[in-house]
Amino acid sequence: MHIVVCIKQVPDTKIIKINPKTNTLDRRSAPAILNPYDAHAVQEAVNIKKELGKGHISVISMGPPPATDIIKKSVEIGADEGYLITDRAFAGADTLATSYALSKGLEKIAKARPIDMIICGKQAIDGDTGQVGPGIARRLDIPPVTNVLEVLEVNEKERTVLVKRKTSGGYEIVQAELPCLLTVEKEVNEIEYAPLPNMIKAARYEPVIWTVNDFEGVDRTKLGLKGSPTVVGKMFTPPRPEGGKKLEGTADEQVKQVIDIMLERKELFFVK
Amino acid sequence: MIEEYRGVWVFIEQNEGVIESVSLELLGAGRDLADKLQVPLAGVLLGSEVKSLASQIIAYGADIVYMIDHPVLKDYRTESYMKGLLKLVETYKPEILLYGATPNGKDLASAVATDLATGLTADCTMLDIDMENRLLEASRPAFGGNIMATILCKKDRPQMATVRPKVMKALEPDETRQGKVVEETIDLKEEDMRTKVLKIVKDVTETASLADAHVIVCGGKGMGDELGFQLIHEFAEVIGASVGGTRDVIEAGWLPYEYQIGQTGQTVTPKMYFAVGVSGAIQHVVGMKNSDVIIAINNDPNAPIFDVATYGIVGDALEILPKLIEQFKQIRKEMGGEISYA
Numbered sequence: 150m151h152i153v154v155c156i157k158q159v160p161d162t163k164i165i166k167i168n169p170k171t172n173t174l175d176r177r178s179a180p181a182i183l184n185p186y187d188a189h190a191v192q193e194a195v196n197i198k199k200e201l202g203k204g205h206i207s208v209i210s211m212g213p214p215p216a217t218d219i220i221k222k223s224v225e226i227g228a229d230e231g232y233l234i235t236d237r238a239f240a241g242a243d244t245l246a247t248s249y250a251l252s253k254g255l256e257k258i259a260k261a262r263p264i265d266m267i268i269c270g271k272q273a274i275d276g277d278t279g280q281v282g283p284g285i286a287r288r289l290d291i292p293p294v295t296n297v298l299e300v301l302e303v304n305e306k307e308r309t310v311l312v313k314r315k316t317s318g319g320y321e322i323v324q325a326e327l328p329c330l331l332t333v334e335k336e337v338n339e340i341e342y343a344p345l346p347n348m349i350k351a352a353r354y355e356p357v358i359w360t361v362n363d364f365e366g367v368d369r370t371k372l373g374l375k376g377s378p379t380v381v382g383k384m385f386t387p388p389r390p391e392g393g394k395k396l397e398g399t400a401d402e403q404v405k406q407v408i409d410i411m412l413e414r415k416e417l418f419f420v421k
Numbered sequence: 422m423i424e425e426y427r428g429v430w431v432f433i434e435q436n437e438g439v440i441e442s443v444s445l446e447l448l449g450a451g452r453d454l455a456d457k458l459q460v461p462l463a464g465v466l467l468g469s470e471v472k473s474l475a476s477q478i479i480a481y482g483a484d485i486v487y488m489i490d491h492p493v494l495k496d497y498r499t500e501s502y503m504k505g506l507l508k509l510v511e512t513y514k515p516e517i518l519l520y521g522a523t524p525n526g527k528d529l530a531s532a533v534a535t536d537l538a539t540g541l542t543a544d545c546t547m548l549d550i551d552m553e554n555r556l557l558e559a560s561r562p563a564f565g566g567n568i569m570a571t572i573l574c575k576k577d578r579p580q581m582a583t584v585r586p587k588v589m590k591a592l593e594p595d596e597t598r599q600g601k602v603v604e605e606t607i608d609l610k611e612e613d614m615r616t617k618v619l620k621i622v623k624d625v626t627e628t629a630s631l632a633d634a635h636v637i638v639c640g641g642k643g644m645g646d647e648l649g650f651q652l653i654h655e656f657a658e659v660i661g662a663s664v665g666g667t668r669d670v671i672e673a674g675w676l677p678y679e680y681q682i683g684q685t686g687q688t689v690t691p692k693m694y695f696a697v698g699v700s701g702a703i704q705h706v707v708g709m710k711n712s713d714v715i716i717a718i719n720n721d722p723n724a725p726i727f728d729v730a731t732y733g734i735v736g737d738a739l740e741i742l743p744k745l746i747e748q749f750k751q752i753r754k755e756m757g758g759e760i761s762y763a
């Protein structure tokens with residue numbers, strides 16, 4: 150079983166500080182991290198490998214050279230090897246161009262070792278789109294199963310995977326043929342502490358680095374900014390609606406007014 | 422030839438024969454865009470035995486319903502739905518195609534965008550038309566919601582976007598509206614499908630009840646501590662409301678994550694929303710600003726929550742809430758009414 154996990158380096162938007170006066174963000178405050186959903190994706194690959202008793206886990210990322218860090222981090226969690234696609238030609242990619250570039254990388258990986266399963270995070274917290282995973286699945290023509298809450302069974306013999314998938318009204322149980330692509334929610338697993346041997350391996354690990362010249366027959370018009378149909382038109386602070394009325398008077402008087410407002414809509418509070 | 426593409430489409434998501442409310446909201450938003458562009462608005466319906474839903478789609482604002490009804494389309498699956506939608510898009514060429522930003526809507530939109538090699542903007546909260554260039558302006562929160570970014574797709578069609586549930590408003594349904602139903606066929610075989618839906622489970626958890634609540638009392642960090650936050654529970658209890666919290670409250674552990682309202686929590690649109698000890702950060706406001714009536718209690722007269730509140734009370738929540746609770750208990754007794762836990 151060869152599982153490949155797509156991982157992205159993102160600024161930690163949870164820690165990112167916003168200057169409330171200027172409404173701008175202080176970029177220095179946000180360290181670059183492994184996209185949290187992708188950490189769960191790597192962990193899930195590790196769990197599946199453990200469950201099956203064998204397997205091989207590769208990770209792939211497209212991004213600037215510092216993304217080496219998140220590949221090392223994945224090796225810590227339990228990945229066997231990592232690939233970094235890095236080249237100016239890929240810069241400015243939207244989700245369409247990103248899925249194209251990653252699919253080229255995945256095809257190259259598959260040539261050396263056929264891929265049985267691809268796992269992506271549900272979304273990357275910097276763009277929050279969740280579009281890259283299904284995009285890759287289309288380009289490689291394998292079925293995607295998004296929003297996976299739990300991997301119930303991987304059946305190597307039958308070449309199927311059984312998962313619990315989130316829906317808008319609850320969840321569903323889906324069976325997919327291998328090879329397939331899963332995108333995972335945070336609920337899919339708990340990240341485990343990295344065992345010491347993994348940490349030692351990670352510290353010394355150097356990923357395989359590919360530039361655009363490593364891909365034969367790549368269509369350069371589909372890469373980076375050129376290959377991106379969407380563009381950012383403008384940025385603006387969201388319009389703030391006009392504030393309403395401030396209630397006057399002492400606390401008791403204010404309370405009385407609130408009660409009157411509520412009683413005007415009393416059907417909301419009382420039923421016969 | 423992008424000029425060939427005309428019309429605004431909304432993908433109508435139905436699950437087990439019930440249309441998702443976000444699809445109806447999008448018909449409302451789509452109507453607006455179609456009127457601006459002076460083109461028809463269409464709903465796209467895929468499923469099995471769903472023909473009866475067409476009239477509802479028209480009542481909510483569509484001029485045309487494009488439909489494929491096929492047994493293989495019974496449950497949502499990327500492969501089968503994508504094939505159906507691609508066939509319709511390639512035949513009838515819309516200039517704009519909108520989807521609800523639900524798990525299925527996002528999944529379908531991402532797959533279709535890849536095959537059509539067109540642009541897709543995720544999780545939009547505002548839609549407009551640049552009339553001069555006849556372009557969809559799809560705006561979404563960026564950088565954690567502090568800024569909105571307007572995304573354009575200039576050269577490819579259709580221009581596609583997924584839109585968050587509960588931010589657009591559905592029209593009042595008009596049963597007398599007339600529209601056209603266009604049915605297409607498609608060749609799908611179950612044996613060719615590489616995925617199977619074995620079981621569908623409905624989940625009526627807290628999250629669902631908060632999303633549907635008529636009245637919400639949301640407490641913020643300004644309640645001081647967990648004990649102070651009890652006042653929020655108590656007030657909600659006497660008026661029969663649901664409780665919500667800000668991210669800071671969830672991070673403090675006063676409420677579980679399912680109760681978080683805002684950009685990274687839930688979007689809610691109750692009839693009445695109480696924001697108590699809530700500063701009104703933009704990430705919170707995007708999740709509640711479409712409530713009908715917003716009542717804010719905050720001791721800081723400059724708190725941004727007052728910019729969105731219909732009624733504002735500058736005062737100490739720890740003093741005001743007990744009074745409200747007391748008086749409401751009294752009213753409840755006098756009216757002899759039951760409280761509806763809507």
Ligand SMILES: Cc1cc2nc3c(=O)[nH]c(=O)nc-3n(C[C@H](O)[C@H](O)[C@H](O)COP(=O)(O)OP(=O)(O)OC[C@H]3O[C@@H](n4cnc5c(N)ncnc54)[C@H](O)[C@@H]3O)c2cc1C
Pocket residue numbers: 162163165564565566640641642643644645666667668669670681682683684685686687697698699700701702703704705708718719720721724736737738739
């Ligand atoms: C990427 C990102 C996503 C986020 N997503 C969300 C989200 O989904 N939801 C969310 O809520 N936040 C979110 N936030 C956090 C948001 O920016 C704010 O930090 C948060 O909403 C503030 O919570 P608060 O109003 O409870 O606390 P505070 O900002 O601390 O406000 C407390 C308020 O209570 C008032 N107060 C204090 N004492 C009293 C008293 N006795 N009586 C009355 N008023 C009193 C104060 O004047 C103050 O205005 C997000 C932030 C980021 C960066």
Ligand SMILES: Nc1ncnc2c1ncn2[C@@H]1O[C@H](COP(=O)(O)O)[C@@H](O)[C@H]1O
Pocket residue numbers: 154155156157184186187190209210211212244247251268269270271272273274276277278279280281282
């Ligand atoms: N540059 C990238 N390199 C590797 N994987 C990526 C990249 N961008 C997105 N992904 C994968 O696609 C998922 C969804 O990302 P997004 O569509 O950008 O929200 C992520 O969780 C990753 O698994």
